[in-house]
Amino acid sequence: MSILSIENLSIHSASKRIVEDLTFRVEKGEWLAVVGQSGSGKSMTASAIGRLLPPNVKAEGEVVYNGQNFLSLSGSAMRKLRGTSISFVFQDYGSSFNPFLTIGRHFDEYQKTHERKSKKERVQEAKKALASVGLPEAFYKRYPSQLSGGQLQRVAIALALLFKPDLVIADEPTTALDSVTAASVLELLAELKEKTGCTVLFITHDLRHVRKYADRVMVMYEGTIVEEGEKEEIMQNPSHPYTKRLIAAIPSLQKPRLTLVQERQKDVAAT
Numbered sequence: 001m002s003i004l005s006i007e008n009l010s011i012h013s014a015s016k017r018i019v020e021d022l023t024f025r026v027e028k029g030e031w032l033a034v035v036g037q038s039g040s041g042k043s044m045t046a047s048a049i050g051r052l053l054p055p056n057v058k059a060e061g062e063v064v065y066n067g068q069n070f071l072s073l074s075g076s077a078m079r080k081l082r083g084t085s086i087s088f089v090f091q092d093y094g095s096s097f098n099p100f101l102t103i104g105r106h107f108d109e110y111q112k113t114h115e116r117k118s119k120k121e122r123v124q125e126a127k128k129a130l131a132s133v134g135l136p137e138a139f140y141k142r143y144p145s146q147l148s149g150g151q152l153q154r155v156a157i158a159l160a161l162l163f164k165p166d167l168v169i170a171d172e173p174t175t176a177l178d179s180v181t182a183a184s185v186l187e188l189l190a191e192l193k194e195k196t197g198c199t200v201l202f203i204t205h206d207l208r209h210v211r212k213y214a215d216r217v218m219v220m221y222e223g224t225i226v227e228e229g230e231k232e233e234i235m236q237n238p239s240h241p242y243t244k245r246l247i248a249a250i251p252s253l254q255k256p257r258l259t260l261v262q263e264r265q266k267d268v269a270a271t
């Protein structure tokens, strides 16, 4: 069953067509990975879905969620859905935080916009959310600058999942992190996905992450979808030249290269 249907989505600025006539579905409970060349329109597509495009960029078409077309909802109706039904985790987690507010205040402000609960309940929930992403309660009182990138991205994930959204859109959430931290953040997202049953639309450049977590893959190239399918199918049998190049560029997916010693043994055996 689809949770989100994108129909003929086109995105453009005054001078340029950014995305052309995209039609695709996100199935309930799946992890859909969107990969594609830099500038192919992945982030713009994610932003258009959440009505978060910059003011000079416009979207046309339909983004249908639970029978509602996001593109024709009022601003206030859309704000209500963002965070509760659909939420975002961005690459640039730093800009999601106000450096002058504690982590606790970020939770508090966010909670106040979406639910009516007592201060005590809000604090309890926020601390529980911090614990759910493996962070100590004491972080509630800290400022963003006192946390590492990985810790901040964990807080961003805790905030994104606070109201148990049905759909989480993660736009390259680990690009700014070192590979070990990135792996733990993704593992966390995968765990929370299992726990909450949410659907994940995941934008990435890293096919190793696709291989590990995705159910389906959609490949974008120059503002269009060039292929889409089950992960195994795309990984083993890519049809578009761009996908082929992308897969060929992952060292661990290529045939293992012989070590120098093995090469020498082969040479010796051949003589």
Ligand SMILES: Nc1ncnc2c1ncn2[C@@H]1O[C@H](COP(=O)(O)OP(=O)(O)OP(=O)(O)O)[C@@H](O)[C@H]1O
Pocket (backbone or CB within 6 Å): 013, 018, 036, 037, 038, 039, 040, 041, 042, 043, 044, 045, 054, 056, 057
């Ligand atoms: N504010 C803007 N106004 C006009 N065009 C923009 C704006 N922001 C981005 N673009 C253009 O939209 C196109 C798609 O950008 P987008 O960020 O969606 O690509 P992407 O596939 O996410 O790339 P990356 O993988 O590098 O993040 C690019 O050509 C970019 O220059």
